[in-house]
Amino acid sequence: MTITITNIKRIGSDQTESVTIENGTIKGWNLPAEGETIDGQGGTVAPAFTELHAHLREPGQTEKEDLSSGLAAAAAGGYGTVVSMPNTSPVVDDPAIVRSLIQKAQGLGFARLRPAAALTRGQQGEALAELTYLKEAGAAMFTDDGRTNENARTLRLGLETAASLGMVVSVHAEDASLRADGVMNEGAVSEALGLPGNPAAAEAARVARDIEIVAGLHAQGRPARLHIQHLSTARALDLVREAKKRGLSVTCEVCPHHLTLTDEALRSFDAIYKVAPPLRTQADAEHLLEGLRDGSVDCLATDHAPHTRAEKERDLLEAPSGIAYIELAFPLMYTRFGESLGLERIIELMTTAPARVMGWPEPSLEAGAPADLVVLDLETERTVEPATFRSKAKFTPWAGESLKGWPLLTVVDGKVAYRRV
C-alpha cells in the first residue's frame, strides 16, 4: 500500500513538502506522488506520539472504555503507540491475555497497542507474576499501577528480575498508609473544604524509598530500571533529579493535568477533578514545568483514565479517580505551553522521550523509518466538544475550551489510523 501526503511542513521549516509511504515505511520526501494522495492542508508533520500510560479498561471494564474506543481516541489524539495499564478485570498477569489484547488491537487499525503486564500476581503486590512469559507474550513493561507497591522486598525482586529481561518497572508512587482516604491534595484548600487530604509526603516518601531500592541494587552492580508514573509534587521531582545525578536508572513522567489544573479546582466539589495522585498546588505545577524544561522530567504521559459518567457524578468521597483526555493532550500542551516550552520540546516529550524511557528505537521521519506520523494543525482554534470524542468518556475538565494543535491525520504502520482531512 502506497500513500503520498502532500502539503505538509517539517518542524522549523516553512517549506511545503510531501512524503511517500510504502508498505509501512517512509519511502522518501518530495518524490513524484504515488498511490493514494492525502492533502495535509499545510499542517506540521511529526512522528506519531507514544503514550506510556493509558487505561483502556479491557478486559472486563468495557463500560468505561475498550480497545476499539481507546485506541481510536489515541489515534485521534495523534498517538501511534499506546501502553495500556494492566489493572483490568481480570488483571493482565497472564501471557494469554497479553497475546489476545495485542491480536485484537492489530485488527482495529487505530493506534498500536503495547500492553503493560502486572508486576505481581493479581497486582496483589506479593508474588511476582511470570515476568519471563509475559515478556515473551509481548508485554511492554511491568507495573502494578492502580495499586501501590507496598511490599518493598517484592518490588526489589521485581526490579531485578525485570532488569534481567531488559524491562522497565513503572510504579504508582504513593505510600498507601500516608495517602489513607485522602481524596484531594492535603493543604489549604482541603482544609477549607473539609475534605480528607492526601499529603505530598505520600508521594515523596514512596519515591525516596523506591530510589533507594534502585541505588542499593546499582551499588551491587545489579541493574534496575525504575520509571515513576504521573509524578505530581515538587519534592518528588527533586528526588528524581538527585537520583539522576547519582547515575541511577530512574525516569519519570508528568501528566498534562498536573501542569494545567490545581487543587483549587476541587472547590467545585466536582469529582471530574478527582485523580490519583491528586491535583496539587500552583507551585508544584510550576516546578514540574521547570522539570520539563530542564530535562529532569523524562516524558509526558496522560494517564488517560476513563470512567462512566454515573461513576464520576458521585460525590468526591465515592467517585473513582481518573481524568480521560488522550484526544486533546497535544492541543492542551501546545495551547498552554507552546510559547514557554516550545513546539519542539513538547513533541520530543511525546515521541523521542518516551521511546528513550522504554529503550525503543527513536522515532524518525527519515526515509526507511517506520511510517508512524501525525500531521498537526497548529493554527486553527477549535472548541473541545466531548460529545465528539472517540473515547467512551464523553466529558473532560477542558470541555468548551478553545485549543489549537489538533491532529489532522495519524498514520500508524503506513496506514491511516485517523483523519480529519
Ligand SMILES: [Zn+2]
Ligand atoms: Zn497510577
